[in-house]
Amino acid sequence: MSVILPPALKKGDTIGIVCPAGYMDAAKAETCIKTLTKWGYQVKAGITLGGSSQTYFSGSDAERLQDLQQMLDDDHIKAVLCGRGGYGTGRIIDQVNFKKFRKNPKWIIGYSDITILHNHIYRNFGIAGLHAPMAAAFNDNGYKNRYVRSLRQALSGEKARYSVVRSVYNRTGTATGPLIGGNLSLLVNAIGTRSDIQTNGAILFIEDIGEQKYNIDRMLYQMKRSGKLSRLAGMIFGGFTDLQDTTRPFGTSLQELLWDKVKEYGYPVCFDFPVSHDSENYALKVGGNYRLTVGKKVLLEEL
Numbered sequence: 001m002s003v004i005l006p007p008a009l010k011k012g013d014t015i016g017i018v019c020p021a022g023y024m025d026a027a028k029a030e031t032c033i034k035t036l037t038k039w040g041y042q043v044k045a046g047i048t049l050g051g052s053s054q055t056y057f058s059g060s061d062a063e064r065l066q067d068l069q070q071m072l073d074d075d076h077i078k079a080v081l082c083g084r085g086g087y088g089t090g091r092i093i094d095q096v097n098f099k100k101f102r103k104n105p106k107w108i109i110g111y112s113d114i115t116i117l118h119n120h121i122y123r124n125f126g127i128a129g130l131h132a133p134m135a136a137a138f139n140d141n142g143y144k145n146r147y148v149r150s151l152r153q154a155l156s157g158e159k160a161r162y163s164v165v166r167s168v169y170n171r172t173g174t175a176t177g178p179l180i181g182g183n184l185s186l187l188v189n190a191i192g193t194r195s196d197i198q199t200n201g202a203i204l205f206i207e208d209i210g211e212q213k214y215n216i217d218r219m220l221y222q223m224k225r226s227g228k229l230s231r232l233a234g235m236i237f238g239g240f241t242d243l244q245d246t247t248r249p250f251g252t253s254l255q256e257l258l259w260d261k262v263k264e265y266g267y268p269v270c271f272d273f274p275v276s277h278d279s280e281n282y283a284l285k286v287g288g289n290y291r292l293t294v295g296k297k298v299l300l301e302e303l
Helices: 026-038 061-073 089-095 099-103 112-125 146-155 184-189 213-225 254-262
Strands: 014-018 042-045 077-082 107-110 129-131 161-164 173-183 203-209 234-241 284-286 289-294 298-302
Touching (some): 014 026, 014 061, 061 077, 061 089, 061 099, 089 112, 099 112, 112 129, 112 284, 129 146, 173 184, 173 234, 173 284, 184 203, 184 213, 213 254, 234 254, 234 289
Parallel strands (some): 014 042, 014 077, 077 107, 107 129, 173 203, 203 234
Antiparallel strands (some): 129 284, 161 298, 173 289
16 A cells, blocks of 8 residues: 655644543643744634543543534644543544545644554545644653654654664564554454554554553464464554553563564564554654664554
């Protein structure tokens, strides 16, 4: 599939902020909005940012769907930044109308629960999404770090070139192909749906948060049994934040657990790449064409 990259943003363009899943206090997006303005953009907040819902969600399914739909359809909105992830995008994804979006693609920005939105759009329409820091990442001086800056660079059209620390667990080699992936639990949850990813010939990246070791093991076996790991061009393991273990230990390290699922294949494997639920979270274009080089140094370059 040939990928469509949404156009780069120009100064004066408008970025919309929505929360298609979990609730976010509007105050937690203030630093993000101020920073985007300093970068030269205008910002339009949707009704779901600080929405009136008293539940886990930022609004009812209908409200979240309406807010996202309006941002996708508005020609004046040039990119859509998700305030946070959480859970809820999968409840509305099949009701979103992408007709206008397909004619005028724009960057959709986010990670975690937004994984399903990125991969749904790429699989069905060949349009890339931006797996990148969301609104809360700008807080506590986060707007100054290299990971939030990588979002700015991606929006401006600059091609990514990330050099990362080598891990002793890596398998050397070079891979070229579309970069796909995101949150492991969302990727597994999408198997068998219209949002399922096609992995053959791709560079796959995964990360997760708050999972038990045994559940990561189980999800990776589901990926393997469904054929998602056997014909990759390359594999990138990101961060597994707040990793949990049972009282009676699972029995292996995280690295051993991950390696066990890919050791029989010959493609290059990168461990500990800075893509995660933590502050270390580089902007990655889901569906973009990249080259992964794993050797004495590790490079991920957008082509």
